[in-house]
Amino acid sequence: MAAPTATELVRRFSPAERSLHWLLAGTFLTMLATGLILTLPSLAELAVGRQLWKNIHLGAALGFWVGLLALMSSAGPELRATARELDRFDDDDRRWLRWSVHRQGDEPRQARFNAGQKLNAAIVAGLMVVFTASGVLIYLQETSAAFRGRTSAILVHDIATWVSIPLILGHLYLATVNRSTRHSLRGMILGTVRRDWARRHHPKWEETL
């Protein structure tokens, strides 16, 4: 195989994949910001207009699910294939997870998604379900007496938040600051990445192109 030129580009993410990513990014950051305003006492003074922040928070949640449904109905088979790709961890993926902890020896060869990205996607998907279930309960308890009672919906929603924050900060660091990985942001925005970068980070995928 010829050495890749620095400018040769390969397509990593499809329009549907990028749409789903940015739908989640936009709605999640909106919910995080408005949620912190509603929760943190240091920001509570801003929250005097609680209803406005609540409406934005709930609107973003609704927007996420409506957007997800719309994407699934327009690009369902393709996104399901992506989900299968994220779901399956081969031997190299499991080696990669161990390698990511001790960092000894060569990085096990990875496909289009590395094992860390796969794990992150699965945890984030789980958190979206947990956020939605606990959030719906909190909403019902506020609006109807029938749903009140001993509950830990607020606690579960809080814990999901404190788990999400380090995940999102780590994600932002790798995507925008960390020198060797930040090129992947280009793939998420424009769809394409440099072939030489792909060969270094995702060789099992790059050699299939």
Next chain:
Amino acid sequence: MSEIRLGRRAFLSVVGLGAVGLLAGGRLSGAAAPLGRLVPDGVGNLVSAGGWRIYAISPPWPSFDPASWRLEVTGEVEQPVKLTYDQLLALPSQRQTSDFHCVTGWTVGDVRWEGVRLAELWDRVQPKPTARYANFVSMEHPYVDTLTMEQTTLSGVMLGHRMDGKPLSQSHGAPVRLVIPEIYGYKNVKWLTRIELTRELRPGYWELNGYDVDAWVGRSNGY
């Protein structure tokens, strides 16, 4: 090469933990409360203010001016009074440590209050025999809530003007709020400015929004 569906496993683990948390209900909240005490005060205050959430109904929060603020006690009383802040502080005050429960499910344990028992106030204003309810009016319009006269003298009920060793802060209802440990927070009116004794029940702000009039902790609002 073997493939494992680790993604699905991770996804289901997160969902499962969430479900366990939701089903464990109040027991989990109770178990988590002591953990909160391990967090240093500074961090705790930034993150959760020791578990408090600050609710208000109409912006902005009322601000307290010691020069112009008055606590008025009117209605079915022999001797209506209008207390200045200094006069309120001069009344005999009591200290207590009690838990604060919000109807939405959070609890702050061991809050140290200092304030004036309502019995002390009633001694001064002499409620008429016709007085059956006390309406607590907030500076935050249109917030008001009501107790029966019997409830006003339950143990632990006070007009709290100090909390955790400091004068009551603006977010907690400065200069004085009602404290009733046995009754949910929505009846623990903040930013008090007037107490009116009446013959008839006047439903409070949250009661008009569907919450119970008798808001006993653990025995009302679906608990």
